[in-house]
């Protein structure tokens with residue numbers, strides 16, 4: 001099992017490298033489907049896309065979804081959509097109909113079903129799973145990815161496209177893509193920065209300790225996988 005990596009000096013360099021990859025994909029494809037993650041590193045990326053690439057890209061070529069969303073209203077400080085909108089989407093000329101947010105304000109179970117149907121209607125299917133062109137993932141210090149946490153690692157094998165997940169500490173409900181969808185993507189890029197991630201990364205990359213208990217360790221898409229890391233998280 002391999003974990004292809006690219007190591008960068010800083011979180012800003014991680015964001016810059018990813019932005020370059022995203023812009024390249026947008027230029028290559030006129031209908032790029034991307035699932036975004038929340039978290040701190042994507043914030044740097046979204047600011048960069050709004051500032052440096054605002055007029056360098058035909059944003060009508062990208063269709064945006066979320067790999068996970070907190071079950072809160074879009075204007076809540078916890079909303080991944082709200083954060084993405086404020087830092088990036090409000091500042092670029094992207095058609096509203098290209099932005100497919102999870103309705104975090106709605107009943108979680110019914111929203112998980114609605115969002116799964118939307119995804120299946122919007123993406124090509126391979127065998128039984130909808131296929132994203134690109135999925136951005138982060139990883140928590142506990143090894144979670146999207147909103148698949150270690151205590152709900154069975155969501156990696158869920159028969160559903162989306163599931164209602166629960167944050168292990170706060171109990172906050174979330175809607176998350178499930179493992180089969182993540183692993184069906186054409187391309188998955190992890191953005192992982194900061195020293196807090198090092199212990200789990202060492203276990204995962206070394207396949208030692210409790211590595212199999214970490215959901216992030218089980219993301220091996222049929223397409224390509226690259227971990228974008230800063231030196232604080234990983235010094236090879």
Ligand code: 6PG
Nearest residue numbers: 037038039040041138139140146
């Ligand atoms: C979320 C994210 C989550 C995130 C990790 C890492 O909604 O919180 O999707 O999976 O990627 O928690 O977050 P940081 O990049 O902030 O460490």
